[in-house]
Amino acid sequence: MAHPILQAEDVSKTYDGFRAINALNFYLFPGELRTVIGPNGAGKSTFFDLLTGRAQPDTGSIKYADSDAAPAIDLTELNEYEIQRLGIGRKFQTPSVFAEHSVHTNLVLSLKGPRGVFASLFHRLDSTQRDRLDALLKLVRLEDKRHWKAGLLSHGEKQWLEIGMLLASEPRVLLVDEPAAGMTDEETHRTGELLLSLRGKHSIVVVEHDMTFVKQISDGGQVTVLHQGTVLCEGKFDEVQSNPQVRAVYLGRGKH
Amino acid sequence: MSAPASLSAVEPRFFTRTQWAAFLVPTLLLALVLPLLNAFLPADSFLRPSDFTLNLYGKYATYAVLALGVDLLWGYLGILSLGQALFFALGGYAFGMHLLLMIGKDGQYKSDLPDYMVFLGYKALPAHWEPFYSFPFATAAALIVPGLLAFVFGWLAFRSRIKGVYLSILTQALTYAAALLFFRNDFGFGGNNGFTDFKRILGADLSSPDTRRWLYVASVVLLAGVFLLYRWLTRAKFGHLMQAIRDGENRVLFSGYATARYKLFVFVLVAAITGLAGALYVPQVGIINPSEMTPEKSIEAVVWVAVGGRGTLLGPILGAIFVNALKSWATRAAPELWLYILGGLFVGVVLLLPGGLVSLPAKLRAFVARLRRSGDVPVADASKPSA
Amino acid sequence: MPRLLAHLLLLLALLAAPLRAADEEQDEPAPELAAPPPDRARLVAALLAPAAEQVAAVRALVGAEDAAIEPVLTAWRAGELFLVPLPDGTRVPATLAPAAAHAPGAAPDQLVALAVADGRPILAPASTADSPEPNVRNTNIAPAPLLIASRQLRPLDTSAPLRRAIRDVLEVAGVSDPRPHVRRESIARIGQSHKTEHLPLLLARLEVEKSSVVLRTLREAVALLRLSDPDPAVRAEAFVTLGDVRSLIAAARFKEALALPVGDPSAPSAADAVGMRRSLQRIEGHWARVNFAGNLFRGLSAGSVLLLIALGLAITFGLMGVINMAHGELMVVGAYATFVTQNIFVSVFGAGSAGFHYYFVAALPAAFVSAALVGLVIERSVIQFLYKRPLESLLATWGVSLALQQTFRLIFGPANVQINAPSWLQGGATVADVAFAYNRLFVIGFAALVVFGVWLVLNRTPLGLLVRAVMQNRQMASCIGVRTTRVNMMTFAFGSGLAGLAGACLAQLGNVGPSMGQLHIIDSFMVVVSGGVGNILGTVFAALGIGTVDQVLQPVLGPVMGKILVLFAIILFLQWRPGGLFPTRSRSLD
Ligand SMILES: Nc1ncnc2c1ncn2[C@@H]1O[C@H](COP(=O)(O)OP(=O)(O)OP(=O)(O)O)[C@@H](O)[C@H]1O
């Protein structure tokens, strides 16, 4: 098997004595689409925080390896923007866009490219970038609202915009936290298809509660169940669904 | 509302043609026409601006540069720095050192040393004063000293992600500490009397109308230049990033931008330019002392911006002129009321007119429009802060 | 909540009473109301003795325990002592004093005679009393003092040997004075005088002296005189004693002696030098420790003042997220409230009266309430619109502070006003050579009480629960039915009231003027920031820490540099802990 692109081993994180993440082991392989489920407060978003430099683990290691040959990089040593520049992008659970900026500007600011002060000062969009922006706007179906203030979009539209921003930065690893929240069933399905289409080119971790959606995107891929900050079980969707432990944990929680 | 067909229209242009006109006409009027009228019209002509007026406008222009800096930091970047008066005064002091040395033997004590040094019993000029005989050096120092201080402070503060009111309080404390230091005689900058009694600049007599006119022109040109520079900064991607940092710095971080560096860049740039404005201010008012670098002065500059309208580049200029004109009127007409007026301005603008003077026309237009028809969907306008 | 405070204040007033009793230094000058001391008879006898025996009688007064000896002998020598003849033929030694104080209505040039025997005016026989107001005399059973016109009497004579005797007695009279502080001064003077002839007198006093403070001075004086003893063993013992009593005078002398070049005839011998050095070391070590403890104490009290100011700020800034730049002015409101209360007490009870000294007990609630009211007005008129805009609240409240300052100036004038400390806050106690000023002690204790009170209010009252709920999520709290408007008002008024209390305390420590608030506001903001916003405990530690560091640095670096250093230390500290000592955590992205 290939070398994992993301590798978290024995990671723990405590908040005021509460173990939000507890001896967690997690491996993500290149091109994989991994779904992570777990009840509220299981530590899913906290895990993303640790991966993206928002928080530092108390113990354990988090490594990122671009390719088999490349040396593994310790993510716990890096801060948010360094991790983003490595190619690890994140969509937040609560949609976070630049509310005062237009949809278009939101995408421009997220486009892959140099991030330095002087690069921004002398920045100009070239034609490939413009095409890319057009394509992204079309993809997230916000062409008509490209001049809208992002803060005025509906919850679902903001989710789309943030997905668009994530894609604009062309990351190698996508960490997607509850993308379907606030979307209609039809939109949710479309999101699923989008994610599936990205599989292979990108390595993706999706956190979701909507079991129909999870079933759709897991499509033969691995599903990880997180509970009380640690991995409860891992496997195909059906295996996980029939796991009695998971059932106990989820009693009355899942949508199905 | 229909979307424009081409995305390129979204690319912000520096100035449209009307904007160029709106910029150039007043600039030329102030920088060229007024001085010419002052120089060549007979003294009793109705059209001739008096020497006093020009001097006053020159002072306002340097204040406006200070205010523009406050606004770039506060209105665009979300940093309410209460240290801007410190940078302004530091530039003033750096240049004041040069002016003081240029007095030569014409001081009260007829000594090569500045008067206050003679008074305090200095035997020789301290070594760090020597280079200030040079005009270019002093000008450079007026840029570099504030810039350096801003760099050190900003580097420490932004690195540890101090922001919002905490940063305001820290900059206030910094200013306070610096003022305390300059108030001391043994700090070596003239104690609470500061520097004064300047005689000449670049060999020209400082009290002559000609010299003062040139100082005025320099101030207006500086203001126009700074306006263009800041306009350029706030357009395009850099400007969008500044505003994004203002509205949600963490999101910008997660988009891969080292926000601390952006903030530091703007902070240092503004500090240096503010210092330059201070350097131009000092020969025009003829004195620099530590009361110019108190936190109160900084906050006053913030009020100019608030009154004029923050998050716009026109607002600070209008605000600086309006408040200072009001001040010169009030301190003469009703000195004991001035603090009430200023206090009332603070409260009034914050509560009643958060957009400042520049938002008045839009408010009126919106009011008229509301009378005509019901509202439409607003267009993205990143220049309006939400905080 | 005001009731709780009133109780605290009462408690405090009660605590202050025993403090006064513990005062050791302030021995009241004994007014001669009780019977005169037994040695008085000897004094009177000496005055009345025949001229030939007077010298001996006077010299015998050495060691007599009577405070009157000194003034009487001084008066005698100056020719201001008289023998007043009484109708019964006896003559009474007396000094003269203006009559006005003893006999109301007497002419300004009339005098009364104060008898040496009991210090009271000699009374006129009823028939000879010449009172201008007969009615008064009739109703008044007490006989009036004898009135004497000036130059009616001739002073009691002195001869040259007598004057010499008087001088000698006066030189040492203080040693046996009944008042300890007079004894101490006198003994200390003799100790420094190099006059070894007084040694026996001091040694005799050593036997009978009871006051520990005087005893220490006595031992010091004896040892100082023995420094010139020819016997090296005696000198060695003196070195040790001087080290024991931490004598600063000895330290100065030792340093001087040790600094002499080796060949100098007055340089100490090798053995003496060793003794001196050892003694010097002990003395200097002791005083270094005393100074440090004193600085620590002053730092603690400065920190307590900071704490009092910052506590209100911690509530309005930390808990409510409002930057109240007018907080300093609210403090000034409290200080002026103290001033007004003082003036009311002066006009009701009279200055310096017993009642006056309790004005401060009334001033504290007055300061709290007035500042709270002003705070309430500010909250209603300005701050309520700015709860989500901290930077704007900074600007608006700055405007308010300008207006308030100008108002103070218009009402109370631009100059500082005079506030007199009540008697129970004046002076101080000395423990192990460290001086503890009462006003500073009071501030420390008061700050502790206020912190405790605030803690109680926030954690043990329904209001506290509401406050914390509203502070955490204003919208949510209002959704579940909390009347946020009221809670905001109450909280802000409470924080403002605390500022008022701080102002009242500050009025006891320093000047009160219109711009006094500006001096403290920046410091107290720094306290709140470095303590960790919204955290009372952090505020306590930060205030005490900053106050102490500031005080300890000041003697070394001067007041301004010390302050600047503290400011920079705080900036650097925030590098290390950006959230302050006790940061609050939040999960939201911004
Ligand atoms: N910065 C923080 N401070 C305090 N507690 C935190 C912090 N971050 C996470 N936690 C705690 O860690 C636990 C896990 O939270 P997390 O948001 O990771 O759960 P989740 O699995 O994402 O839940 P949900 O499905 O509701 O999004 C929660 O109990 C939360 O209170």
Ligand SMILES: [Mg+2]
């Ligand atoms: Mg989550």
